[in-house]
Amino acid sequence: MSTAILKPLPRWADVVLLPLLNLLLAFIVSGLVVLAIGQDPLAALNAITTGAFGNGYNIGYTLYYSTNFIFTGLAVAVAAHAGLFNIGGNGQAYIAGLGVILVALPMQFLPWWVTFPVAVVAGAAVGGFWGFIPGWLQAKRGSHVVITTIMFNFIAAAIMVYMVVNVLKPPGVLAPESAMIAAEGRMPKLGTFIPWFRNTDVNFTLILALLCLVGAYILIWHTRFGFAMRALGHNPTATRYAGMSNSRIIMIVMTMSGALAGMVAVNQVVGVQYRLVLDYVADAGFVGIAVALMGRNHPIGILLAALLFGALYQGGNELQYVIPGLSKEMVVVIQALVILFTGAMEGLFRPGLQRIFTTLSPGQKDEAVARNTVKSES
Amino acid sequence: MDLALILSTLDATIRLSTPLLLACLAGLYSERAGVFDIGLEGKMLAAAFAAAAVAAVSGNVWLGLLAGIAVSITTAALQGAAAITLKGNQLIAGVAINMLAVGLTTFLGIQWFAQGGRTPQLKAGERFTEIQLPFSAELSGVPVLGPIYADLISGHNLLVYIAVIAVPITWWVLYRTRFGLRLRAVGENPKAVDTAGISVILLRYQAVLITGLLCGFAGAFFSIAQGSGFGNNMTAGKGFIALAALIFAKWKPVPAMFTCLLFGFLDALQIRLQGAEVFGIGVPVQAIQALPYILTVVLLAGFIGKAVGPKAGGVAYSKER
Numbered sequence: 001m002s003t004a005i006l007k008p009l010p011r012w013a014d015v016v017l018l019p020l021l022n023l024l025l026a027f028i029v030s031g032l033v034v035l036a037i038g039q040d041p042l043a044a045l046n047a048i049t050t051g052a053f054g055n056g057y058n059i060g061y062t063l064y065y066s067t068n069f070i071f072t073g074l075a076v077a078v079a080a081h082a083g084l085f086n087i088g089g090n091g092q093a094y095i096a097g098l099g100v101i102l103v104a105l106p107m108q109f110l111p112w113w114v115t116f117p118v119a120v121v122a123g124a125a126v127g128g129f130w131g132f133i134p135g136w137l138q139a140k141r142g143s144h145v146v147i148t149t150i151m152f153n154f155i156a157a158a159i160m161v162y163m164v165v166n167v168l169k170p171p172g173v174l175a176p177e178s179a180m181i182a183a184e185g186r187m188p189k190l191g192t193f194i195p196w197f198r199n200t201d202v203n204f205t206l207i208l209a210l211l212c213l214v215g216a217y218i219l220i221w222h223t224r225f226g227f228a229m230r231a232l233g234h235n236p237t238a239t240r241y242a243g244m245s246n247s248r249i250i251m252i253v254m255t256m257s258g259a260l261a262g263m264v265a266v267n268q269v270v271g272v273q274y275r276l277v278l279d280y281v282a283d284a285g286f287v288g289i290a291v292a293l294m295g296r297n298h299p300i301g302i303l304l305a306a307l308l309f310g311a312l313y314q315g316g317n318e319l320q321y322v323i324p325g326l327s328k329e330m331v332v333v334i335q336a337l338v339i340l341f342t343g344a345m346e347g348l349f350r351p352g353l354q355r356i357f358t359t360l361s362p363g364q365k366d367e368a369v370a371r372n373t374v375k376s377e378s
Numbered sequence: 379m380d381l382a383l384i385l386s387t388l389d390a391t392i393r394l395s396t397p398l399l400l401a402c403l404a405g406l407y408s409e410r411a412g413v414f415d416i417g418l419e420g421k422m423l424a425a426a427f428a429a430a431a432v433a434a435v436s437g438n439v440w441l442g443l444l445a446g447i448a449v450s451i452t453t454a455a456l457q458g459a460a461a462i463t464l465k466g467n468q469l470i471a472g473v474a475i476n477m478l479a480v481g482l483t484t485f486l487g488i489q490w491f492a493q494g495g496r497t498p499q500l501k502a503g504e505r506f507t508e509i510q511l512p513f514s515a516e517l518s519g520v521p522v523l524g525p526i527y528a529d530l531i532s533g534h535n536l537l538v539y540i541a542v543i544a545v546p547i548t549w550w551v552l553y554r555t556r557f558g559l560r561l562r563a564v565g566e567n568p569k570a571v572d573t574a575g576i577s578v579i580l581l582r583y584q585a586v587l588i589t590g591l592l593c594g595f596a597g598a599f600f601s602i603a604q605g606s607g608f609g610n611n612m613t614a615g616k617g618f619i620a621l622a623a624l625i626f627a628k629w630k631p632v633p634a635m636f637t638c639l640l641f642g643f644l645d646a647l648q649i650r651l652q653g654a655e656v657f658g659i660g661v662p663v664q665a666i667q668a669l670p671y672i673l674t675v676v677l678l679a680g681f682i683g684k685a686v687g688p689k690a691g692g693v694a695y696s697k698e699r
Contacts, residue, residue: 033482037489085469087416143678144687146469147625150416150618151671158668166662289473327488327495332481336474340460344471347464 006354013353015301019294019342021349023308026337033333034326044319044326051318052311058318060191060200064272066310067202068093068264070209072288073306074216075131075261077297081220082253083233088134088149089261089285091156092127096262098163099126100269101178101276108185112270116187119270120208120263127262128255130156135254139247145254153285164278178276186274203271205263212260213299219256229253261285287313290335293342309335381522385529387646392530392538393604395642397422397596397613399541401620402627402634403548404592410552410629411585412565412690414468417457417475418593419617425450425597427483430497430608431490433504433601442504442602447594453479454590455583462582465694476617484610497601497608506535506603535603537595544592548631561585565688568695578695596620622674625685641670 009018031041052062072089079086086092099122107115134148161176168178187204191197220226232239232249240246268280287309294308295301316331341348401418408415428449433442453475460471487495511532518528552558560581564571568578600616601608623641627633648666677685 033485037486085467087469087473137675137679141679141681143675143680146416147621147678148675151622151675154615154618154671155668155675158664158671162662162664286473286477289470293470325489325492327485329481329485329488329495332477333485334481336477336481339470339477340474344460344466344468344474345464346466 006351006358009350009354009357013357015296015298018349018353019296019301021353022341022345023294023338025341025348026334029337030330030334034330037325039323039326044323044330047319047322047326048312048315048331050315051322052315056194056196057198057200058314060197060202061317062307062310062314063206064201064203064267064310065313066306067206067209067267068284069287069291069306069309070213070302071260071263071267072284073291073295073302074212074288074299075257075285076288076292077295077299077302078216078220078229078260079253079257080292080297081226081233082229082249083236084135084138084250084253084257085146086131086134086149086254086257086261087146087285087289088131088152088258089288090281090283091149091153091285092130092258092261093264093281093285094153094160094279095130095156096123096127096258096265097160097269097276097280099123099262100265101168104181104185104270105179108182110185112185112187115185116204116266116270119266123262123265123269124259125262127265128259131258131261132251132255135251138254139250145250161278164276168276176278181270181274187270189271201272203267205267205271208263208266210303212263213303216260217299225249225252261288287335289343290339294338381525385525387643387650388530389533390646390649391639391643392534393642394645395638396534396538396541397599397604397616398620398623398641399635399638400537400544400592400596400599401617402623402638403541403544403631404589404596405621405624406548406552406629406631406634407561407585407592408589409624409691410565410688411561411582412568412688412693412695413458413461413582413586414472414692415457415586415589416469416472416618416621417453418589418596418620419613419615420472420476420479421450421453421457421590421593422597422600422617423476423479423483423611423613424453425594426601426612427479427487427497427597427608429594429598430500430601431487433500434491434498434607437501437504439504439506439602443506443595443598446598446602447591450594450597451587451590454586454593458583458586461694462579462586465696468692468694480611483608487608487610495610500602500606504602505606506537508533508535509539535599537599537603540595541599544595545631545635552631557584562688565690568690572695572697578697582695619670622670625687626670626674626677628685629687644669 034041034044052058072093075089075092076086100119103118103122104115107118130152134145134152137143137148138145164178165176169176170179189201189203191199220230228239228244229249232246236246264281264284269276273280291302291305291309294305312331312334316328319330320327401422405415405418425446429442429446432445433439457471457475460466461468484495487497491497514528514532518524552562560571560576564578564581571581572578597613600612605612619641623634623637627637644666648663651661651663651666
């Protein structure tokens with residue numbers, strides 16, 4: 001190769017520096033957009049930060065958004081480890097609401113701590129099923145999982161409109177929504193126990209999200225199956241020769257991914273709304289893509305990225321009240337740029353960084369040259 | 379159903395198929411060259427906004443169309459830079475483009491026009507109006523054929539006819555020109571094209587820019603032809619139906635037209651059936667809405683026929699290893 005001999009980035013640069021550089025670039029570009037329309041980007045950033053972390057109320061809502069994003073981020077990440085791109089988090093999270101409401105309504109007079117685990121299982125089952133079908137189609141019929149999951153997002157939306165409007169909506173109610181869960185069966189929000197959060201939407205599902213993070217870590221790096229799925233992600237041919245069933249791994253991974261996305265429905269239906277409404281997912285599935293990319297598919301990274309995006313969403317909500325004219329869609333722009341820079345424009349910073357690191361460490365440069373020479377001579 | 383009702387449904391079919399067809403052909407160029415494009419929706423949305431905004435401010439529909447096309451091509455170039463030059467993940471690039479379009483159009487719309495993200499209502503000279511083909515009025519008296527000519531073939535706006543003409547042009551370009559042969563080759567086996575001394579990168583950029591051009595027409599159709607102004611997220615997932623149509627048509631231009639007409643017909647039917655009881659039983663409108671997606675999944679899974687995309691699709695080309 002005629003270009004400079006580059007060695008791979010040190011791990012900390014790959015995991016921390018690169019995502020931060022990309023995030024910084026996303027913020028700078030968004031800032032330029034704000035500047036271009038004649039507003040002050042720093043004031044906007046200040047408003048977003050205050051709106052996200054200013055007091056217990058703000059933090060409560062930030063954590064509520066983060067809860068959703070942890071689930072969808074994990075859903076994308078688990079699939080990504082197996083080399084699958086699950087773009088259907090939206091549909092899986094949406095359709096899971098059916099399972100949740102169908103168990104929550106009959107159980108509404110039972111104590112919430114009985115209903116909650118059942119709702120989790122139901123949401124996981126339905127969301128998982130919605131992930132399983134594309135997984136099955138990929139594994140057994142060879143259809144591309146990305147296209148299938150996109151189609152399944154739209155199919156889910158159609159089913160949900162039909163179910164809510166024609167089946168779940170009680171007679172006499174005008175708004176397209178299901179019946180409310182009875183007051184005595186509702187899960188209290190965290191504000192009931194920690195007054196600091198006041199009446200915000202953050203609820204016990206946050207704890208479930210944290211448990212899922214730990215569970216995902218153990219699954220991916222400390223189980224036989226986790227090894228198999230990571231091996232599949234790296235080299236499908238190798239796993240097949242090693243005697244693993246690739247199609248079985250694909251189906252299980254997509255089911256798990258869908259089940260994780262389905263937990264958004266638990267947060268929204270049992271934790272916040274106490275009923276099934278239309279479009280409650282609000283594109284959390286797509287935010288999950290940004291979260292997983294930023295978080296480098298690692299639970300700790302996902303936690304931090306979910307907090308970041310939770311803060312951006314909550315801060316974005318407050319932004320329009322502080323600076324009239326700046327709407328919360330600013331956050332969608334930032335998020336899109338993060339996906340663009342971290343996901344699709346990896347090549348923007350990586351070669352430059354590699355060059356810097358290779359030049360800055362002469363010993364390592366010799367080593368890299370030596371290794372490269374060996375490779376080209378053999 | 380009487381003739382008038384059939385005609386009006388078919389008329390709606392043509393109107394609803396037009397943006398699908400333009401976007402579908404747009405996707406065809408890019409995917410045939412080996413660049414997966416799930417960002418059709420975003421490019422259309424950006425074009426729709428730019429077209430409506432410029433048409434409203436300048437008062438000129440042509441400037442609006444040009445702006446829509448320019449923005450769409452710029453967006454396509456950005457996507458191309460990520461997917462071709464930087465060898466990034468093409469699917470993620472598409473997702474980012476879609477999201478960027480949703481965010482920026484709403485954000486700028488609210489800021490510039492202060493109407494909750496909508497652009498001002500367009501007046502007569504600021505949008506494409508129906509074109510009456512010659513003799514349509516005179517011939518409308520002729521039984522059956524007259525109304526078909528006057529209502530169905532005549533009386534659409536310019537972009538509809540552009541979409542129709544784009545089909546044979548695309549067919550000709552793809553199968554009868556040197557560029558088309560190379561385009562198809564680069565999507566199947568870029569190495570062979572490279573070995574023949576033709577630039578893979580350049581070809582793919584050309585394809586992606588044509589995609590941008592056609593998405594520009596499709597987006598402009600929404601805001602300055604069919605509608606009279608831009609509304610939030612007004613493309614409403616049509617880019618994904620176009621993508622479905624592209625797969626359904628197995629990446630071929632003429633089948634693409636028929637698929638888009640079919641999907642457009644389903645859409646027209648669904649609007650017609652809204653709230654109506656058909657055949658004694660209420661067919662859920664949502665079932666018809668979901669049909670294009672279901673058909674695509676079924677086809678892709680090989681249950682009816684088999685859709686196999688360009689072999690080199692989705693992979694950035696690296697010259698040397």
